[in-house]
Amino acid sequence: MMSGIMKHLTTLLLLLSALVLLIMATTSHGAIPKSTLKMVEEVNKQGPFLGLVVPNSFEMSPLLQSKSFVQNKKLPYLDIGGRRFHLGKIGKDKLIMVMTGLSMLNAGLATQLLLSLFEIKGVVHFGIAGNANPELQIGDVTIPQYWAHTGLWSWQRYGNGPQNELPLEAGGDFTRKYGYLNISYYSTNKIDKSSENFLNNVWYQPEEIFPVNDVPEVREHAFWVPVDEKYFALSKQLEGTKLPKCANSTTCLPRNPKVVRVDRGCSANTFVDNAAYRQFLRSKFDVTPVDMESAAVALVCRQLEKPFVAIRSLSDLAGGGSAQSNEADVFAPLAAQNAVDVVLKFLTLLTS
Template sequence: MNKRRLFLVFTFSLFYSFAFAQRYKTKPITGLLGAFGAEVALVKESLRKPKTVIVDGVSFTCGRIGNQRVVVAETGIGKVNAAMTTTLMLDHFRPSRVLFTGIAGGTNPDLQPGDIVIAGRTAHHDYGSITSKNTPTRQTRNAITKEFNPVYFPADSSLMHLAEKVVRTVSLEGIPLASGGVSDRPVKVVTGTVVTGDVFVASVDKVKSLRTDFGADATEMEGAAVAQVCYQIQVPHLIIRSLSDRADAEAHIAYDKFYPTAARNSAKLVIALVKAL
């Protein structure tokens, strides 16, 4: 292939990617995000006519779930990665709403691995100041308005109530019990508080602290970053987390055991929610 032909192919590819992204800017679309490849892959498998668009090196897959146009992306682990990918999605695709699916560590003693937390609100648990008076400031500040954000970012009420309704119609996988591995414990779904920090929590003491200080039902590493970006840009959002462990000393062992089931259940709920929009 000569240089001229290579140039034409390259130019056409750039134009096609730009035109495709522009097309999705002008029509209603729902943004779907997940931290891990496995979670995102489960959602991508449900897409009809998927098309990939690369934005600043980040891969976004556009397609349809039911009658809804969607754009799907993997954020990567941690708050900075989550905020960056969310911002790129909002800027290039202008989604009318953003849903985040993924796993988390449980901090509510009534919940077990495999259970689901629909985040009615999210908060950063590792943001604040350390002073001699021990009076930390937990509120982030909006860089645009210079005003303080709320400690807890509220989910969009319409999306939250729809998720609470839809989950009753979804066939979720039962949780394997310790004895014999029989999947006969039903999945519990609650609407509660999810807290976010750039740490993998595997500590009983930290779990107690998160429960006491924030009323946390689950802890993870991306949700509040996504919520903050959406809150500041005024885009409706909802975070849905399926528990892979209890964030205690056995978290790494439980994670390996329950992650596949937790990821599948979370993805099932998000896909059903999109179809119900």
């Protein structure tokens, strides 16, 4: 009987040992298995790479399917932390491309993972966006010089106004520098124009960032984040690029889309399909593209001191059009293809 007990104990110990080894193999380096990190090391021996960051699959597919993109035959992709990092080349440039998914959080996480794991020399972000600029049309491809996150707010209590200090403002957490949106200004109460909205004001706030070469845990604030000067200067050569104007055989734009360098774009966790807010963003911040990811990518690149540029094709009028439904339902595929066409040309300029 004693030998039977010992046999069971031995078996149990072996199972526990195997479990410990399995846990160590998968968690000794956080959520990334040791075998995957070894593959990352091998990939980095072939670097540095240009990083391509794109929000969604329908924006990424035209590039993956392009004849210009040559997939890495030995290792076409590497899956890490729920992201797929596509490896390949366009011309002479070796690339690693990752799809972020929707929103500022996803865009920031994917960009951080890309830059933390791989030898990346610069980042090109691309996709579609809403258009807040009445001088441009759907299908135009924009390249802003500055990006801001316009979804970080200090929401002021009812009764306070622009003259009142915000909570924590004295300590440097919040500021009135970048202005506010007065909700009551957009009241639909036609009887009493003087009535106020209890929602009051929301004040736009800069992000806190922690640059890698500064003292840890010492923050900086960033609202307008510039793209890389060399990338932006190079993008001027994209003006004049010929782009298609038809979404299908029966639906075409008034003119052929064009590539335009603009002053500013903005991002937030909000799909803007509202004429009043579109007009506010344009008048207050002078933005053209309005999206949900670019500023997050810009902020991560700013912190990690990597060159960055964003190329966004306009897929809709952010609620400013006369159509009953958002124009992106029709023009998103055309806008996505236009963005990829411009990105491919930009990458050619980078290596020429």
